[in-house]
Amino acid sequence: MPAEGDEMHSPNAPARDDAAQTAAAVLDRLRSSMPRVHCITNAVAQNFTANVLLAAGAVPSMTLSGEEIGAFVASAQALLVNLGTFDRERREATSIAVDAAVRNELPWVLDPVFVDRAPQRADYARDLIFLGPKAMRLNHAEFSALAGAAPSDEAVAAFARVKSTVVGLSGETDRVADGTRLATVANGHPLMATVTAMGCAGSALVAACHGVEADPWRATVAGLVIIGVAGELAAAKASGPGSFAVAILDELHNLDERTLVSRARIQIAKAK
Amino acid sequence: MPAEGDEMHSPNAPARDDAAQTAAAVLDRLRSSMPRVHCITNAVAQNFTANVLLAAGAVPSMTLSGEEIGAFVASAQALLVNLGTFDRERREATSIAVDAAVRNELPWVLDPVFVDRAPQRADYARDLIFLGPKAMRLNHAEFSALAGAAPSDEAVAAFARVKSTVVGLSGETDRVADGTRLATVANGHPLMATVTAMGCAGSALVAACHGVEADPWRATVAGLVIIGVAGELAAAKASGPGSFAVAILDELHNLDERTLVSRARIQIAKAK
């Protein structure tokens, strides 16, 4: 963690403050405009994802029925497509939902869960990326499986540029690239990896931010900072993964903009 | 909230006390006879719904398999049909389950989730109402979509009368009408709206009450009072929606009849 003096003299400090202020503004807009996020996500994650969205101020909807998902997406503010359960029903739903998102110019976010574990998922994810998600949120193994390269700053930026999307790469430090801009987000806590669906719920929160912030790179940074700071605050009160999962919902609900800005650990660099 | 003096002189006070005593008796019977409630509900709500039923003393079962749902319903004490996930599997299961409920004279409760958002759901809900649910639990938007009228006392009572069912309308103050009787229930807490599936779980609890109370109007009032009082007690201990969802299970489990009666805020009026 940089000393305060470092930060004050850093050429990136104004940009960092700007990104933190943007995240705070996005959080405020989540609560005032309550965007509805339609989520195609796995059965393990559905309940926790819905509760994370509600705690942050957004509204979840989750139907997978082919007959009505088009109407649900068309009237939503954002769409999440999570590949965590890769069954026929969800693939049919995804096809209709992404089509509705594209036609209605709705932002949608892809979470290509486990594409490193089964080649069919990777193929399917590549087809989806071609349809233009505003952002992808994925981990190192998933990035490598899709990009064919280790997730260096250069590889992440190049992948974002070539695919015309934002890459939100999670890790000990998150990275967010859109081909011209690169941010690192150093918020979060190791307990986040001990709760199932935490990453899936984080992706849903990123999608919610896209529903209230038109710049996809800023929206992605905001989502990762908000969940990361809430995770740090929750960890300070938790006794283990059970109480942590409860506390992060409380902290998301109670998070104020001043705390968010003061705890945000964002570094901005030009993409290389 | 009325002053104590008001209540003592109210012509409805005896009826109110009677309704609160009935709710306490219903709670007692939930715990002593442990009715099994078969729930057709959405994937987001299944786990929390099961835990709410267990906390209140009832026993959940949740299979959707067409081959066996008939047998599960036939040996249950009540059935919940929640339209929250409107897929083919659940519609097939609903058809078999309602048929089994009707043949076995089992009470069943309908929660027509989101009928205001997709016309197919509203059509489907209308078909189900024709099959005779003992009660419906729904919010203002859902009522308006089905009844074609804003939820005034008159409209709620008329809808209940025409459809020969009990309408349990949730809102800041809940209303329960059966065409000749109308109760308002002013229990509950705003945190209940910040937890996913709270309404669905409340409907399951209403169904459980139908399993131990033959008067559908009293059963519905009892269910709404029990979940509402548990919500108030939980809110007093919660720091946000995460800890609230945990605390309401504890409070349902620990709720004693004296507390329930003393906190019940029921008003009885004749239906207009």
Added chain:
Amino acid sequence: MPAEGDEMHSPNAPARDDAAQTAAAVLDRLRSSMPRVHCITNAVAQNFTANVLLAAGAVPSMTLSGEEIGAFVASAQALLVNLGTFDRERREATSIAVDAAVRNELPWVLDPVFVDRAPQRADYARDLIFLGPKAMRLNHAEFSALAGAAPSDEAVAAFARVKSTVVGLSGETDRVADGTRLATVANGHPLMATVTAMGCAGSALVAACHGVEADPWRATVAGLVIIGVAGELAAAKASGPGSFAVAILDELHNLDERTLVSRARIQIAKAK
């Protein structure tokens, strides 16, 4: 509970200590080798099951898609087959998954949920037992439905011997038999019965233990002791079923080997 002196003079004390030490060693291996457990389980249980596995140190995977479940199982360390939701999708997935487990000599555990409630489930469970699960975890009603006999020590041992499997029978005191050995495990707490999916999650933990312990009888004893001790510790901190479900995840995560050994209440007897 026996006085300390009783235990010191008991002929079974060394075996009991050995079993407790084995459980501690198994817990240690869960954390160091982080076995992946593929779980075919019901929608109600998926989230809690995943969180129990993560809290204990294991890694869950849950896909049911016929196209990829074979690959997921082949690279896992253990498989759980839970019949809690008995739909077509899960039966197809089970067929492929068990086949992959058998071909890869992967241990798999069967939880024949509700076989006492629907004859199709019992038939299906019998077919699965023929395929050689390393262990079964079931309650008294489920045992009686499958074995056609009340669960006496003799009946449990005989069933295990005939079916060449380990029977892990849950109850106030659990019993674990493999035909030649019989252990009783007196850990656990009544609050465990007030949380949905607690048994399912316990079965998943048993499967995880099979992923790091080659002796199926010892693995089953270890899993039941670990979840039972965590339940006792959680109950001491809980105010009801909601906080209990949270606390058991914390306790599983924080459980140290010394506490596990000192609290383990295992009795070893020869199978009759």
